[in-house]
Amino acid sequence: MTAHKGETATIIFFLIYCLGLCLPVAAQSGGQARKHLIYFRDKANSPFSVDNPQQYLSDRAISRRHKQQINITARDLPVNPLYTAGLKSKGAEVLYASRWFNAAVVYCDSSVYTELVKLPFVKNGQTLSRRNTSTVTIRNGSASPKPAPANNRRLKTDRQTYGAAYNQANMLGVLQMHEAGFRGEGMHVAVFDGGFSGVHRVPAFAHLFEESRVKATFDFVDKNEDVFEKDTHGTNVLSTLAAYQPGTYVGNAYKANYYLFITEDSRGEHNIEEVNWLLAAEFADSAGVDVINSSLGYTTFDAPSRSYSYNDLNGSLAIVTRAADYAAATGMLVVNSAGNEGNKPWRYISAPADADSALSVGAVDSLGRRAAFSSVGPTADGRIKPNLVAQGLLAAVVTPGGQVVRANGTSFSGPILCGLAVGFWQANPTLTNMQVIKYLERTASQASIPDFLIGYGIPNFSQAHKLAQEEENKSVIFPNPVQNNQLQIRMSKEFINQRINVTIYNTVAQKVVKEIIATTPVSRNVVVDISSLSPGIYNCVINGNDGPKIFKFLKI
Structure with missing residues (x-):
């Protein structure tokens, strides 16, 4: 893991306890060694x-x-750690541990797995795998990139x-976003991919290194810190977000910090x-990342x-889908590509684009017409996917x-739109991750x-930003109808630093x-537990220093 100065001791903790960086235990003989996910029963007697x-x-x-009123659970x-120690005592090599799944990734043969x-x-x-995939890493060298123009x-x-x-x-209103001064400053973005070959040498990325805005790197496949190798796909993806070479290419969130x-x-x-995706998301959460971009999707495996x-x-159901929803539950915005199966027999989106809380992105051409390859919805349970599209x-x-x-x-449409979401959230920092998605959806072309x-x-930055700013000055219930047991209220500025009385009446x-x-x-986001309420129409009365506000909502 490459961690740059300014990181907290939390990263060190994560390396020790969550990535399982310890002395390896050789897998015992007794069949083919593979990687397995071991789920624990509980977190009892945790330190x-x-x-x-x-x-x-x-x-x-x-x-x-x-900021988003999310409880730590x-x-x-x-x-x-006693549980992972117990796995090691049986001869398994513990590679990683997962907080959210309460599980560990181990490497061992079938006889040890049976004992575990x-x-x-x-x-x-x-x-999890047919064989051990560890290999000797071939590095691309460490030549310094030529300086890009000052930004x-x-x-x-x-x-x-x-x-x-x-x-x-321009299709997304990013030029207006940059003109307004929102280029990703102060935002932290994690990019998950298969490799970022050459990023450390390309002039368009030089500003990231000169300004120490590559905050951390890690290869969860081969368990080392070198990511500037292997696949070129991540390099292409990152460029749509972070490249900066005026006159040649400008990414949509080129001033953000990157993992x-x-x-x-x-x-x-x-x-x-x-599981690698899950572990990367857990690290991103621990490090304080705001937005995850994932141009990955899964349906069929070996x-x-x-x-x-x-x-x-x-x-x-899918492991990666549950991971995406858990990531969103911590307040991170998860942006994931919908998939490229639209003109193939599969046709539909892939996991984790089916995640309820992920912003799934399809593709259009330069004129805004759907690209034939762009995967379609609905999800198996009938929800609209993709959420939005970009070129x-x-x-x-x-x-x-x-x-x-x-x-x-x-x-590429995923990270292109992700850059818009980063700037939009920067411009409207009191929003929750789910509100970011809803504002972009509510002001999109259809x-x-x-x-x-x-x-x-x-979506379009100017339209979404205008709506968000208008609603800054009024209290709103979202979403409405309410589909779960939490009524969320975004309070207007007049309710800042107040004790608010929230009263709900039936018909x-x-x-x-x-x-x-x-x-x-x-x-200013208030969450009210309405689990005691049956489906139906209700009136919500909010009382603060400036008198009552009355809203009607439907619980379904």
Whole structure:
């Protein structure tokens, strides 16, 4: 793991307890050695506590939860180190541990695996790979990139400045976003991919290193810190976000901070790659990342890994889908490409694009017409996917050699739109991750008639920002109708730093819920538990210093 100065001790903790960086234990002989996921029964007698999250979360991670009123729960706790020690004592090599799944990735043969699943603290296990995929890494060298033009001056927002990236940025209103001063400053973005070959040498990325904005790197496949190798795909993806070479190419969030993680193993397709995604997301959470970009998708795997059918893409089954939803539950915005199966027999989105809380992105051409290859919805349980679209047909990307070329895929429409989301959230920092998605959807090109081909359509910064700013000055209930047991209220500025009385009445004016909730300058989002309410129409009355506000909502 490459961690640059300014990182907290949390990264060191994560390396020790979550990545399992310890002296390896040789796998015992007794059959072919493979990687397995071992699920633990509980987190009983843990040395960690939800009351002391500084043990395992950075200040940024805690702040992100606080701003969005997300409680730290037992799922955030690291696995019990006694349990991982117990696995090692049986001869397994513990490679990683997962907080959210309460599990460990181990490497051992079948005889050891049989013993592991019998342990009293083990719930069950799953084989993740056909063989050990560890290899000797071939490095690309460490030549320093040539300096790119300084970017501390005002950027001209014209076709010449953006070069080949002009249309894909202009389609989303990114030029206006940059003109308004939102280029990703202060935002932290993690990119999951198969490799970032040449990024450390390409002039268009030089500013990231000169300004120390590559915050951490790690290869979860081969368990080392070198990510500037292997696949070129991640380089192309990163360029749409972070490249900066005025006159040639400008990415959509070129001033953000970046975490570069290899989770994809191009040597085969196995469930271990889903777990790599999970582990990278957990690290991103611990480090305080705001946004995850993933241009990855999974449906079919090599034996003995379990493949998915379309019916499995219901938002709750695939390993990587559950990981994406857990990541979103911590307050991170998860942006994932929809997939490139639209003109193939599969046709539909892949995991984790089916995740309920992920912003799934399809592809259009330069004129806004759906690209034939762009995967379609709905999810198996009937939800609209993709959520939104951006240019993915003949999108401009930067290669490891520094050239600008055209490429096709939702792999590129995803990060192109992700850059918009980063700047939009920067411009509206009091929003939750889910509100970011909803504002982009509500102001997209076909917001009133979403479909299963391009979802809500093409979003636009200016329109989304205008709506968000208008609603800054009024209190709103979202979403409405309410589909779960949490009523969320975004309080207007007049309710900052107040104790708010929230009272809910049924249709015959009976008081059914009453709560007193405090707001802060950084968190004006109020969450009210309505699990006691039956489906139906209710009136919500909010009382603060300036009198009552009355809202009507529907619980379904």
